[in-house]
Amino acid sequence: MKAKVHVTLKNGVLDPQGKAVEHALGTLGFDGVGEVRIGKYIELELTDAAEKTKENIENMCKQLLANTVIENFDVEIVE
Amino acid sequence: MKAAVIVFPGSNCDRDMMVGIEHSLGRKPEMVWHKETELPDVDFIAVPGGFSYGDYLRCGAMSAHSPIMREVVKKANAGVRVLGVCNGFQILTEAGLLPGVLMRNAKLKFICKDVHLKVENASTDFTSKYSAGQAIRIPVAHHDGNYFAADDVLKSIEDNNQVAFRYCDEAGNVSEEANINGSRNNIAGILNENKNVLGMMPHPERLCDAQLGGTDGKPLFDALVEALS
Numbered sequence: 001m002k003a004k005v006h007v008t009l010k011n012g013v014l015d016p017q018g019k020a021v022e023h024a025l026g027t028l029g030f031d032g033v034g035e036v037r038i039g040k041y042i043e044l045e046l047t048d049a050a051e052k053t054k055e056n057i058e059n060m061c062k063q064l065l066a067n068t069v070i071e072n073f074d075v076e077i078v079e
Numbered sequence: 080m081k082a083a084v085i086v087f088p089g090s091n092c093d094r095d096m097m098v099g100i101e102h103s104l105g106r107k108p109e110m111v112w113h114k115e116t117e118l119p120d121v122d123f124i125a126v127p128g129g130f131s132y133g134d135y136l137r138c139g140a141m142s143a144h145s146p147i148m149r150e151v152v153k154k155a156n157a158g159v160r161v162l163g164v165c166n167g168f169q170i171l172t173e174a175g176l177l178p179g180v181l182m183r184n185a186k187l188k189f190i191c192k193d194v195h196l197k198v199e200n201a202s203t204d205f206t207s208k209y210s211a212g213q214a215i216r217i218p219v220a221h222h223d224g225n226y227f228a229a230d231d232v233l234k235s236i237e238d239n240n241q242v243a244f245r246y247c248d249e250a251g252n253v254s255e256e257a258n259i260n261g262s263r264n265n266i267a268g269i270l271n272e273n274k275n276v277l278g279m280m281p282h283p284e285r286l287c288d289a290q291l292g293g294t295d296g297k298p299l300f301d302a303l304v305e306a307l308s
Contacts, residue, residue, distance in 0.1 A: 013182075013227065014182075014185070014261070016183060016184075016185050016186070016187050016261070017183060017187065020187060063144075064136070064140065064144065065136070067137055067140070067173065067180055069172075069179060069180045069227070069228070069229070070180050070182065070227060
């Protein structure tokens with residue numbers, strides 16, 4: 001069993017890396033790319049000993065995986 | 080004053096911090112490895128700069144959960160003076176001792192140079208040897224020093240005089256041009272609500288000796304020694 005965690009910047013938080021990538025895509029000739037936002041994807045393997053609830057994974061996000069001052073997170077548990 | 084410097088794997092300003100403190104205090108602080116679970120009886124703790132844990136996940140995120148940080152948080156909440164410089168500042172925000180967060184520099188470049196700081200609050204145990212409004216010269220060396228806090232948090236920081244230093248020009252003007260890394264309100268250093276915890280991106284410990292190019296960092300340590308003696 002796995003947990004898939006996406007960590008993304010909150011709306012309103014500037015993302016200079018995203019801006020730079022947006023600019024670079026335009027330079028490469030890819031037209032029509034609007035705002036680019038860069039986040040993180042974290043995959044966690046859940047062994048038998050793990051508490052496989054969404055709440056448990058969300059606690060991991062709040063305590064370590066994301067900084068909720070600037071980041072949102074989204075948790076998905078998959079077989 | 081009894082002082083300790085916390086050492087993480089990847090700290091690289093720990094010895095500079097030791098020497099900086101020693102210059103003002105006249106003796107060496109204790110160096111405490113991050114795996115320790117107890118702190119010596121101290122009234123000042125410095126969390127130095129560097130790249131603790133290789134900046135994995137987010138700068139300071141891993142170190143904020145090191146065993147010793149539980150003790151640092153406890154001591155800070157009990158009123159012990161805590162200074163975090165550069166990576167130390169990032170660690171203190173991740174540990175919840177200071178509000179906000181340090182993001183990637185707005186222009187995405189690592190910045191290593193001397194900058195000027197306007198002393199905003201000169202009535203703390205860290206800053207009492209400066210005068211309010213004074214422009215001091217202190218080096219920075221960071222990639223992630225872009226201070227961010229949400230509007231409401233920023234307002235409370237400003238209303239409560241928690242801004243210690245702002246990036247400014249040589250004459251002390253706080254301007255957009257002087258804002259090297261995109262920090263909100265040009266913030267270079269902030270205090271907690273009780274003013275016993277200070278986090279700052281610039282490195283005062285690097286300018287404590289005229290032979291190293293200047294002494295504008297020394298009054299910060301002199302002030303602590305005086306306040307805690």
